[in-house]
Amino acid sequence: MAHNPLAKPVPPPAATPARFLDLVADKLVATDEVFRRHLESDVPFIQKAGVYLADGGGKRVRPALLLLAARLLGHDSEEEVTYAAVVELIHTATLIHDDIIDHAALRRGRTTLNHLWGNNLTVLLGDWLYTTAMQMALSHGHLDVVQRLCTATRRMTEGELLAYQRLGAVDLTVDEYFHIIDRKTAHLFAAACSIPSLIPPQRNEAGQVLHRYGQALGTCFQLVDDLLDFTAREAELGKPVLSDLKEGKFTLPLILLLPRVGAERRRLVEMVLEDRSFARVAPEEILELVQAEGTLEEVAGMAEGYAAQAKQELEFFPPSDARDALELTPDFVLHRRS
């Protein structure tokens, strides 16, 4: 279980996760305050659930990226703090609707809202969070920003729908997988990174670069997140290992593996998907399988490729502390899951 495919191939990180956050530490505190303030409500349930969500942590990856991109472009105002809170709010709304769909009981080591209060209240709370996020985004009057957030949210929902419809499908292709994670994850990363370019004075070209940067980094993030389901310990994950597979989510290490192994070993994976449990197959059998075929290392290599692509985009900008901090390697995900 302690096997970590990222441990060897990754060179000493250019930006440690700590440094990644240090530069915008004050703004992240301000973001948390804005986040918390906007979850206050005269509706008792919203108030209660809001406090639970605000206390729940989450590693604020998307807000940090947005704030660093703002710094990279020389912004220093309240606007980026609002938008940082908005992307975290949208992300939170997605997570709680996802947890309904996955019947998840744990998220970040805490009981999910759907398990605490049932699906019905959680559906409505998610709707309220999405709408609250849009209303906050409108407050500074930059239509382009709201438009970009809407587009990213739509794409995310489409990614979730596509993923849900292919849940449990053993014939999911590599192309389909990337199409899904592009919509499900990379778009909101790209929006978070490019939104500061839409704050006047608009920076169109820089915005496109940051959009591509975010898309590559978001893809890297999702690949590593999928890897962690195989390699991390339950205490690190805040949920059981191999949860993805148990929920029918067929991620890249297994997609790459299946065509390469015989029917007998393929059958192991199929049985978990069919049962949605480890009743007939032990988690260790699946882990041994991917370790033997080396697909975890392969996916780790791809994640590094996306991180390198993201880093290359940054060369558009002159050197700065913000640019250094944005030069992330896949291991940042290991420390900063959200």
Added chain:
Amino acid sequence: MAHNPLAKPVPPPAATPARFLDLVADKLVATDEVFRRHLESDVPFIQKAGVYLADGGGKRVRPALLLLAARLLGHDSEEEVTYAAVVELIHTATLIHDDIIDHAALRRGRTTLNHLWGNNLTVLLGDWLYTTAMQMALSHGHLDVVQRLCTATRRMTEGELLAYQRLGAVDLTVDEYFHIIDRKTAHLFAAACSIPSLIPPQRNEAGQVLHRYGQALGTCFQLVDDLLDFTAREAELGKPVLSDLKEGKFTLPLILLLPRVGAERRRLVEMVLEDRSFARVAPEEILELVQAEGTLEEVAGMAEGYAAQAKQELEFFPPSDARDALELTPDFVLHRRS
């Protein structure tokens, strides 16, 4: 069952439902086209569900009100058609999330999306519809309009949350009931009616009048909608009669009734709420109860009061065909449920 409390007290209507729609018939056709076009998607499930929703009818009360208010203010552009489609889209998203919560199997005489495709896809589709609606609303660049739509949507969700938390509660007060329907229904009506005043040239005072008009009319609409659960036939409702009570929804005719009857008759209502079924009490027993106490007529009288209040607001405007058409009486709901 054919008893209709609105049949006697209501005078010959000033505006027949037909007339209400005639004036904006062309624009309603255009609205339907915009609605349908924006439900198109490269995600197969969205495409399929979108066609199902677009074909499902719905009486387009909110779009018609928006279009008539636009005509009242002298607008004639594509903008009001977009916004009319947007309010219908928001309303549709609310309905499909509501149907999940109510475990509803029928809506407008057709199988609900949650029963056709399950709760999970329906949660995500609702999210997609909300976001699509916001994106459409942004397209004309009037921030105030999007802001108003966001506020109305938030209020609606809050109303739904409050209602859900008090589901099955026999001690719901008249004040609580009105507080809930104000958020759940009246706000979107008010937004629909006042949005045309935000299209340049802005008309602040007229906007406030139309907002109050919509709020009163929305309240009237909800009261009559709640009455119909007692008085309409299943074929008219598109769902079984007394569905509200069976779902634990305690509406005004019963809220007014309970304090006036003895423990034995009160027990009848409580048993339906406890069982969430008519296993121990026949629907006829409940209907006889409200008929004997006259609370249906009482609620019908209140609905007329709200309609009169709405009509009075319209006196702010000089006489016109649009003003005539907006002078609705409660019976418009009988013909135009949505």
